Amino acid sequence: MKxxxxxxxxxxxxxxxxxxxxxxTDACVQQALTVMNREGFVxxxxxxxxxxxxxxxxxxxxxxxDPDRVRGSFASETDNRYVRRDFCSLPSTMPVLSFAAMLAQxxxxxxxxxxxxxxxxxxxxTLTSYIGSSHQYVHRDxxxxxxxxxxxxxxxxxxxxxxFIPGTHLDGRAEERRGATAxxxxxxxxxxxxASILCYNLAKLWRMLKQGKTSxxxxxxxxxxxxxxxxxHQPNLMRFILGKxxxxxxxxxxxxxxxxxxxxxxxxxxxxxxxxxxxxxxxVILYQSDxxxxxxxNRSPHPRRLFSMSIARNPVEPKAWHAGYSPHPTLIANSxxxxxxxxxxxxxxxxxxxxxxEKASG
Numbered sequence: 593m594k595x596x597x598x599x600x601x602x603x604x605x606x607x608x609x610x611x612x613x614x615x616x617t618d619a620c621v622q623q624a625l626t627v628m629n630r631e632g633f634v635x636x637x638x639x640x641x642x643x644x645x646x647x648x649x650x651x652x653x654x655x656x657x658d659p660d661r662v663r664g665s666f667a668s669e670t671d672n673r674y675v676r677r678d679f680c681s682l683p684s685t686m687p688v689l690s691f692a693a694m695l696a697q698x699x700x701x702x703x704x705x706x707x708x709x710x711x712x713x714x715x716x717x718t719l720t721s722y723i724g725s726s727h728q729y730v731h732r733d734x735x736x737x738x739x740x741x742x743x744x745x746x747x748x749x750x751x752x753x754x755x756f757i758p759g760t761h762l763d764g765r766a767e768e769r770r771g772a773t774a775x776x777x778x779x780x781x782x783x784x785x786x787a788s789i790l791c792y793n794l795a796k797l798w799r800m801l802k803q804g805k806t807s808x809x810x811x812x813x814x815x816x817x818x819x820x821x822x823x824x825h826q827p828n829l830m831r832f833i834l835g836k837x838x839x840x841x842x843x844x845x846x847x848x849x850x851x852x853x854x855x856x857x858x859x860x861x862x863x864x865x866x867x868x869x870x871x872x873x874x875x876v877i878l879y880q881s882d883x884x885x886x887x888x889x890n891r892s893p894h895p896r897r898l899f900s901m902s903i904a905r906n907p908v909e910p911k912a913w914h915a916g917y918s919p920h921p922t923l924i925a926n927s928x929x930x931x932x933x934x935x936x937x938x939x940x941x942x943x944x945x946x947x948x949x950e951k952a953s954g
Contacts, residue, residue, distance in 0.1 A: 593855035595727075595788040597866040599749060604631055604758070604867070608639040608876075614698060621701040624878075630769075632761030639698060640742065640874040646689055647939060648744035648899045652718040655682055664717060664918040667725055668825040674812050676725035676890075679932035681920035682716045684928065692716055692901055695742060695876065698842065700934055702878065703903065705736050709931030711904040715917040717723035721752055721890040721897040724800060724808075726793050726816065728825040728886040729839040730755070730785045730866075734916035736906045737881035742899040743871035752888035753869040754877065757781065760864065760884040770863060780852055781864040782884055786840035789886070793827035796889065808851065903930050 602625055609620045616624065616636075640648070650915070655661055656678050664679040671677040682688045692713070696703060711896040714737060720794050733739065747753045757778075759769060766774035794817070798806065801813050816826045823831075824839045835843040853860075871877060879885065890896050902917060913919070 595669045595785065595792050595866070597755060597868040599868055599870065601635060601869060603627075604633065605635045605637050608636045608698075610698065616699055616701055618701075622766045624699075624702050625705060628878065628880070629763070631756075631758040632763075632876060632883035633703075633756050633758070633885075635871065636699065636870065636876045636878065637872065638874050639695075639876040640744075642873065644691075644694065644939065645742075645744045645873050647687075648742055649897060651682065651688055651691060652720065652744065652899060654899050655680060655718050656720060660920070668728065668814055668823055670819070670821070670823045670826050671721075671725050674809050674815075676722055678718070678720040678722075679918075680718055681918050681923070682718060683920045684716075684922040684926060687935055687939075688716060689928070689933070690939040691899070693933045694938040695740060695901070696903075696930065696933040697938050699740075699876070699878065703738060703930065706880075706905050707903045707930050709929060711906065711930050711932065712908060712913070713923065713928040713930065713933060714902040714904055714908065714913055715919045715923070716826070716901045717899075717918065719887070719896075719900050721887070723890050723893055725752070725889045726826055727752075727789050727796075727889040729789055730757065730782050730884050730886045731824075731839050732762075732884055733881035733902075735882040737902050737904055737917075739879055739881055739902040740900060741871070741877040741879075743873055743875045743877075744899055745897055746873045747869070747871050747896055747898070748894075749868060749870045749893060750890070750892040751870075751894060752890040752892075753871060755866050755868045755886045755888055755894075756879065757785075757864055757866055757884040761880040763880070776852075777856060777860060777863060780849070780856060783840070783844045783849060784853055784860060785886075786865065787845070790827050790832065790840060791848050793889075794829075796838050797827065801840065809881065 604914045605626045606627060609617045611617050624634045664681060672679060760778045797816060801809055817828060818830050819828060820830055824837055831837045835841045870875045
């Protein structure tokens with residue numbers, strides 16, 4: 593089964609134009625909200641200058657170089673263990689919070705549409721993937737959150753820019769947009785996509801094993817394919833057959849589901865598609881957490897690095913917060929709200945392209 597993706601992003605992009613206060617202009621906000629509400633995500637191009645992006649990149653490098661860094665459990669723990677990914681939480685230091693505050697303040701008019709000032713910052717993380725990483729299954733993050741990816745360096749298609757399925761967020765209007773069976777069809781498309789991802793990951797691992805490209809560590813093939821250990825994003829045949837992977841297992845492929853996949857195959861192809869992003873340096877992607885998405889594998893020798901943070905749309909109990917996200921111990925000890933970020937001293941650098949353009953035209 594072939595995993596088919598599209599790479600045309602213009603429908604989801606909004607050029608970032610800032611006003612004199614360093615926030616998105618009203619026209620930019622309205623355009624962004626239209627895209628966000630319709631598709632579940634929006635891509636702000638040129639939201640950061642090169643200098644600002646470099647600061648974010650340095651924060652990521654410093655975190656990864658720290659032997660005592662806090663590794664995340666929110667992607668693939670096996671990939672983390674074999675250094676195929678390095679997903680970890682950033683500490684609540686002045687430089688990290690200053691950078692996060694800059695992003696939050698710049699797009700405040702959009703974030704504030706979904707999140708109140710009292711709602712907590714759930715996590716600030718670095719998402720780094722290396723060659724040989726696995727392709728995540730298509731999934732939804734815990735509902736009621738707005739998440740952000742900031743590209744601190746160019747991300748190519750081969751490096752594994754995030755894949756989204758536009759319009760699959762659970763905003764209560766899916767039936768209005770796509771008909772009464774919208775949610776059922778979304779789940780069918782997710783099953784179809786994840787079956788392709790399983791085959792893709794297995795084929796890739798087999799090639800790595802036989803051809804010696806990106807050599808596998810001792811025991812890595814076994815741990816990624818036959819281990820009984822919990823991991824929701826590995827092509828683990830044992831847990832697939834036992835039905836112990838909540839993202840995708842044999843439980844998802846019963847006779848009724850297979851028949852529905854066949855029966856609705858044309859509708860699924862027309863209604864849904866995978867869009868793989870390839871954000872340029874300075875781009876910021878904002879998305880609703882319950883939008884179907886996945887982190888692809890990195891097929892490039894160059895690491896893919898993203899700065900990420902998530903803000904609650906609703907009040908969140910600590911138990912649910914820590915189960916779905918990976919806050920750094922410093923963030924757990926001293927919680928931070930959206931209002932705190934909006935009032936925090938932001939990192940200040942040269943104006944981004946959008947602001948320069950606006951001032952020039954004025």
